[in-house]
Amino acid sequence: MHLQVSNVCKSFGHGKAAKLVLDNVSFELHSGQFVALVGSSGSGKSTVMRLIAGLESISSGAISIDGQPVTGPGSDRGMVFQKYSLYPWLSAAQNVAFGMELQGRSRTDVRERTSYFLEVVGLADSARCLPRELSGGMQQRIAIARALAAEPKVLLLDEPFGALDIQIRESMQEFLHQLWQRTGLTALLITHDLEEALLLANRVHIMAPNPGRLVRSVEMTLDRAPMAQLRVSPEFLALREDLAQGLRVLEPNLQP
């Protein structure tokens, strides 16, 4: 799998009222990679993801997957939203099965893959629960299982833990990291949290606002495991501070 984003511009509105929200964004993503886009609100990072998902159309430039241009949404790009997007009338298992049913997979196939992915996210016991009976973290795990079960080439994660409490956030980061190691999934993570990006991704792109653009890319080379130790290791903190400083310079208004 090869996702290529080249010279993508996006503006909203027409004529004089048109506002450029993405200026010449380019990056790529290969099978097994975990890439993060980090930026403040208004940096256009969510727009990049919606363009890749095919939920919005680009103004100029090109996005392609394995050479095929993206023209609309499709099951090769699974997405997990910040707000819990589970179907409230379906049980956890039915939510996981939902995408596979839309794809027209056979019933036994759907059943087997549903229990497999419930197992993968550690929620086999909650198969029959309605979403409202699950905690926020559990709901996001089901949403991830649902996206993975549809067998996407790339998993798009749009601030997936943004609405969770800090403790749950940390355990979900751990969970996602292990999931990545275990299943070898390919993922693009959108976050405003630099630490989260550095903990999870092996390549981090930093975005700046007005107009949204990529300003810096970092290859993450520090040894990750275990995550709890990495969070507080001097090398990690130094890297994080260096990047955070760069982000602050980009937004002079935020400086004291």
Place this chain on the structure above:
Amino acid sequence: MTKLELRRLGGQPWVLGLIGILVVLLIWFFSTASGAVDKLFLPSPMAVWQAGQSQWTSGLLLKDALASIQRVFIGFALSAGLALPVGIAMGANVVICRLLEPLMGLVRYMPAPAFIPLLIIYFGLEELPKVLLIFIGTFFFNTLMIMDAVKFVPRELVETALTLGGKGLPVLTRVVAPFIAPQVLDAYRINMASAWNLVIVAELVAATEGLGKRISLAQRFLRTDEIFVGLIVIGLIGLAIDLGFRFLMRRACAWAN
């Protein structure tokens, strides 16, 4: 009774409702029993009960009620059945919405009973104009309420289905339809009240049987006791339909409670 016990009693929602009804019944009973009000104007509860009994044993009451219920059922089923696809189409498609919404907004404010003269000219005095009156009086409200429900389907739910490989019709039937089901049932419940009102209006104007017809005949013979029987039966059937919808909603849409 202590204060606490009183409050606990008031905590049961139906208890206070029952007290309200009993108080009215008592006032009714005493004002007729004392002779303060002319029996012709206000028959006693017992007289109404007896009139009801005699209408029941003669079979008239059941026949009238069934006639009215049948009209409401057919008219409302047409209205609800057509409002569902039209409302979903309007909610999901901007072009269809812009095309139809002003038209519906206008017709909606024309009182349905004002259509009765036209309906009689076009379709005579049979069943069709009555059924159509109920249709006209509820279709536009049903449609616009369903349209609104569709517009409030969270964007994420639809987009999730799209990124899972869903397209067009499956998204409507598997995401939009189940999500709006509780609001649709609620819209039906609310507009069913109008349908029930309209059938009585239609029967007051022209009918050979039906609860509305029975009331207008009773008026001609100054049988206020029979008018009361008609009014009470109309109210009870309406209440039963309302409770039926609530029950259906609790059963079918447990996730939304």
